[in-house]
Amino acid sequence: xxxxxxxxxxxxxxxxxxxxxxxxxxxxxxxxxxxxxxxxxxxxxxxxxxxxxxxxxxxxxxxxxxxxxxxxxxxxxxxxxxxxxxxxxxxxxxxxxxxxxxxxxxxxxxx
Amino acid sequence: xxxxxxxxxxxxxxxxxxxxxxxxxxxxxxxxxxxxxxxxxxxxxxxxxxxxxxxxxxxxxxxxxxxxxxxxxxxxxxxxxxxxxxxxxxxxxxxxxxxxxxxxxxxxxxxxx
Numbered sequence: 519x520x521x522x523x524x525x526x527x528x529x530x531x532x533x534x535x536x537x538x539x540x541x542x543x544x545x546x547x548x549x550x551x552x553x554x555x556x557x558x559x560x561x562x563x564x565x566x567x568x569x570x571x572x573x574x575x576x577x578x579x580x581x582x583x584x585x586x587x588x589x590x591x592x593x594x595x596x597x598x599x600x601x602x603x604x605x606x607x608x609x610x611x612x613x614x615x616x617x618x619x620x621x622x623x624x625x626x627x628x629x
Numbered sequence: 630x631x632x633x634x635x636x637x638x639x640x641x642x643x644x645x646x647x648x649x650x651x652x653x654x655x656x657x658x659x660x661x662x663x664x665x666x667x668x669x670x671x672x673x674x675x676x677x678x679x680x681x682x683x684x685x686x687x688x689x690x691x692x693x694x695x696x697x698x699x700x701x702x703x704x705x706x707x708x709x710x711x712x713x714x715x716x717x718x719x720x721x722x723x724x725x726x727x728x729x730x731x732x733x734x735x736x737x738x739x740x741x742x
Contacts, residue, residue, distance in 0.1 A: 561736050615662055
């Protein structure tokens with residue numbers, strides 16, 4: 519099967535600093551990638567997406583970078599806030615609307 | 630616009646029983662997919678339906694099944710429950726046929742005792 523792996527299972531950052539969450543994927547055919555945020559007791563919430571024909575995409579305080587050469591995806595959160603504390607998942611999709619998810623990175627923001 | 634709605638939110642079942650979970654997608658969305666989430670395992674794909682047809686199926690035993698109705702609402706069923714089926718079951722919906730963002734509901738927490 520496919521594998522989507524995260525380099526770091528946990529990440530702690532100071533409030534106001536920038537956060538970078540990394541993700542490796544294995545399927546070269548994947549053409550659509552999504553980052554989700556999941557808070558305790560809630561379902562995953564869409565943050566930002568990127569297609570394989572792009573290298574970078576920016577949203578509000580978030581940026582996703584895609585490096586297809588090394589099959590690497592990253593999520594950058596600017597000026598991290600306590601409300602950003604959550605588990606972050608990357609997901610890759612290649613067929614229909616089926617996605618493969620990583621195990622997640624737990625982000626803790628230290629006030 | 631209302632999000633993805635899942636019912637029930639919490640339930641406890643006994644080993645050997647069966648359970649049915651329900652999902653109402655975002656209005657206008659025709660694709661519904663189901664995922665199982667367990668501690669340390671992340672989200673694992675169960676199956677996806679589009680226009681009442683199952684398109685993709687994950688690597689789960691036949692005890693896990695689902696269906697989609699003409700109004701795009703979906704149900705999944707797990708028969709002969711095992712302790713290991715205890716998990717958060719998430720439903721997600723999306724608009725189009727392929728390569729679309731999927732939006733999740735809050736999930737149904739199933740505990741098997």
